[in-house]
Amino acid sequence: MSERVDVDRRAFLQCMAWTGTGLLWSVSGGVLSSRPIGAEAAEAAGPPATFSFAQISDSHLGFKGEANRDVLATFQTAIARIRALDPKPAFLIHTGDITHAQKAGAFDTARQALQSAGVERTFYVPGEHDVFADGGAEYLERFATDPPGRGWQSFDYRGVHFVGLVNVLTYKAGGVGNLGAEQLEWLERDVAGLASSTPIVVFAHVPLWAVYPQWGWVTDDAGRALGYLKRFGSVTVLNGHIHQIMQKVEGNVTFHTARSTAFPQPAPGAAPAPGPMKVPADTLRGVLGIRELTYAAGRDALAVVDRTLA
Amino acid sequence: MGTSKAILTTIVTMAALLLVASVGAAAESAGTRVEIKAHGFDVPELTVPVGTTVTWINHDDDPHTVTSTDNAFRSPGLDTDETWAFTFTRPGTYPYYCTLHPLMTGTVIVRSGS
Numbered sequence: 001m002s003e004r005v006d007v008d009r010r011a012f013l014q015c016m017a018w019t020g021t022g023l024l025w026s027v028s029g030g031v032l033s034s035r036p037i038g039a040e041a042a043e044a045a046g047p048p049a050t051f052s053f054a055q056i057s058d059s060h061l062g063f064k065g066e067a068n069r070d071v072l073a074t075f076q077t078a079i080a081r082i083r084a085l086d087p088k089p090a091f092l093i094h095t096g097d098i099t100h101a102q103k104a105g106a107f108d109t110a111r112q113a114l115q116s117a118g119v120e121r122t123f124y125v126p127g128e129h130d131v132f133a134d135g136g137a138e139y140l141e142r143f144a145t146d147p148p149g150r151g152w153q154s155f156d157y158r159g160v161h162f163v164g165l166v167n168v169l170t171y172k173a174g175g176v177g178n179l180g181a182e183q184l185e186w187l188e189r190d191v192a193g194l195a196s197s198t199p200i201v202v203f204a205h206v207p208l209w210a211v212y213p214q215w216g217w218v219t220d221d222a223g224r225a226l227g228y229l230k231r232f233g234s235v236t237v238l239n240g241h242i243h244q245i246m247q248k249v250e251g252n253v254t255f256h257t258a259r260s261t262a263f264p265q266p267a268p269g270a271a272p273a274p275g276p277m278k279v280p281a282d283t284l285r286g287v288l289g290i291r292e293l294t295y296a297a298g299r300d301a302l303a304v305v306d307r308t309l310a
Numbered sequence: 311m312g313t314s315k316a317i318l319t320t321i322v323t324m325a326a327l328l329l330v331a332s333v334g335a336a337a338e339s340a341g342t343r344v345e346i347k348a349h350g351f352d353v354p355e356l357t358v359p360v361g362t363t364v365t366w367i368n369h370d371d372d373p374h375t376v377t378s379t380d381n382a383f384r385s386p387g388l389d390t391d392e393t394w395a396f397t398f399t400r401p402g403t404y405p406y407y408c409t410l411h412p413l414m415t416g417t418v419i420v421r422s423g424s
Binding site: 064065066067100101102128129132133171172173174175176215216272273274275276 | 348349350370371372373375379386387389390405406407409410411412413415
C-alpha cells in the first residue's frame, strides 16, 4: 500500500502541469484540459451550474518587503474581484497564511476586509505563518470556534462534501507539512458514511501532493488521507502555500494550488530558496489572483477559473 | 608621589580600555553570530565556550525563528533584518530549527571552560 503511494508521488512529479493566466480548467473522463476564458460562452448550452464558491490564499498581511509594499491594497483588490463575481459565490475559502508574521491586529484586519466580499461565510484553514509564533493559540481561538477544536472541519453544501484540513500545526525540526494521527482518524470517520458518488472538496494550506519536498512543499502523511478518499468518484484538492498555480490529476483526484494575493514565489528549484519573489511593479498584479470554482450537477469535476488581479 | 599615582591610574585605565576593546571585538567576531539567509543558518554547527552570547540575524524577506527542539530557548518571529541573541550559561548540545521552515536546522555546542 505504501509502495503504491510512493509510485503515485513520483508520477505526480513527472506530470506536473503548469499554466499561464486566465485558463478555464475542466476534467472530462480524467483528462485535464484547458481553454481560454473567452471560450466560456461556447459552453453556455451545457447543464446549468448548481453553485459556485471562491478561494483566496496567502494574503500575508503584515508583509512589508520589496516584493509587495502594500499587501493590504492587493488583498482589498482581490476581495473586490470576489464581490464582483457573477454569479455570486455561495461562500469563500481562505487557504491560509492570512498573516505574514502574526503581528498584533493582522487577523482583525483580514476579517474586517473579508466582510466586504459580499459572501455569507468564509471558511479558514491556517498556514504556518498563522501559527508559528504561539503554536496556533491565537488562530484557533479566533477561527476554530464552529465547532471548537483543532481547526479541521467538514460541511456539506448542496450535495458536495467539503473538508478543511490543517497541516501546519505539527511542524517538527527537519519535517514538513503534516496532518497527524488524530486528524487522519477524524477524516476516516468523517467520510466513512458517505456514498462514493458524493463529490468531495478538500482544502488545506500546504499541498497534499509532493510539489517540491526539498522546499517543504509536501505533506508527509497526505497519502493516508488520500487513501480514505480513493473510493470517491470526484475529489478536488485546493491548496495554497506555494503562491503559484499548479495542477495535477491522479485517478479521480484533481489537485490545484492557488496564487497568493500578496507576492509570487519562485518555481520549484528556480532559486536557492523559496520566499517572496520580486517582479517588476507593473507586472505584480498579473501574478496575484483569486479562484472561482463552479459545481455543476451531473459533471465529473468542478470547473476552476483562476483570475489575476491585473 | 602624586606623579607616580597619576601614571599608575593612567596605566590601569588604559588596561581597562584595552580589555573592553577586546571583549567588544570578540562579540563582533563571526564566531558568535549566525546569519540567516536563503532559508539556512550560515553556521549550522557552532561551538562556543560557556557564557557566550550568540546573535542570529535574519537577512531573508521571510520571517524565521530560532527555536530549541527541547525548549531551551525560543526566539520570537524574526522579520527581515531583525536580530535575536541568547546567552548560553550551561554546557551542552542545543539543536534548534525554524518553526516556519522546519527544514532549517542548526546546533550550538557549548563547551565548559574556554
